[in-house]
Amino acid sequence: MLLVVDALNRHRFEDILEEMFRLRARVFGGRLGWEVSVADGMERDQFDALDPAYAIGIDDEGNVVSCVRALQTTGPHMLSDVFADILGGEPPLRDPLVWESTRFCVDTTRLTAAGGMQGVSRATCELMIASLETALEAGISDIVTVIDPVMNRVLKRSGNAPYDYLGKTVPMGKVPAMAALLDVTPERIKAIRDFAGIDYNVFLTEDEARDRFARRGAEVAPLLAAGQPMDKLQTYCLEQLSAASTEEERAKAIELMDALTAYARAH
Template structure:
């Protein structure tokens, strides 16, 4: 099941993106030994800051089990700025109708079940279908990707063979790399679907993806009646508010309580609710009374 996260909806899915970056770290640094930058267990590079489209596959448990990054070639991209040696001195492709596909990976450790939808082959095909269908609907004609011979064979077996290559294969670290071209055509998509037995719509809506991921990843709200540490935290917030020496300190303490309530599932006490409501009313009154030019 595919959710595409781009510049328009990424604010809804920071946690899914975090899990995607963690998967990339496990695969590229941990399993493949690539020289990538990993911080706090997440592999993120400079191209992720360019608002690419991330094609993310969620399994039945809501776990991130596969992903791919799509980036326009009109600006910075990996083939132009990292793997340019593959082009043998030729200029990189630059077109709004050619996108670059990179950072493809699947969670091989999770995908060990015998069911078809839990297989590496199925998730690989589902990510490919999602990427090509999304690109096709955006008016993209071709995708370029830097792959290795193993991936090249996988793509050929799954009816997703590149139709051409740019430059010549070259050793990159411990593998040989090549720049491959794939068309975003109905024939390619139909072939991948037939190979994997995918006859349904692979895309989730934003709401469906949110609900599926939250099913197992969102912390359940804590019951304050049975948690002493929660009660102590609520009491601390209340004391900070009541002991504030200035309106600024009171606002800061109330903001902390509201943040805990919103982000950690901690329900505010009735006293804090009353204080927060009073602060909101004072702000509204100040706004109405403020002089205008």
């Protein structure tokens, strides 16, 4: 389920945004090997400073599992700058009715629990629906989206096939990047909804998003609430837990904490 964050409400969601930048670091800096800059475990670029809009997926356990970023093509955006190679040096589109979508990603390490349809997860479909519905509401007619061939196949499989591409496919780190065009129409949204069997509202209210995100640290809270001084071991455990990027790592971190707690009680 998706939360939309932009300049108007971001002061209420800085913590969720940080989790989103961590997810981007894992996906673009790690798994996909794009040439992105990661600092403090977070991937950010100059376009994040330009008040973009984000759709951010938060799962039932409060984890940030997906995100995408949108900018207007009338102002500075990625195709006019860092992705200029895709357009072969040609000036980019400039159209009040076209938004650019970038940094589309889903945390694939968490997908087993969420289930999937033909290799496309529910989280991915919810994110696509949220992006298109947000754009439709804003009067946008088309989205130009910078993606890799894997994402391109995901779009094609899920009723969201691009109707055309701009420029050419160029290397972007380990994988190629391309600019695809999507019409923002009720028909496209319906096709994805039908494919995924999603007939519900995919958006979270601000309060719902806060409630979900609060669940995330549920297992850490009792430790902190015990009011004991944070010794080095405890700090280490909490750091391991917050740094865990997969369910497996997370489970291991919790296991370690439980074992140490049991040891401390016994002695």
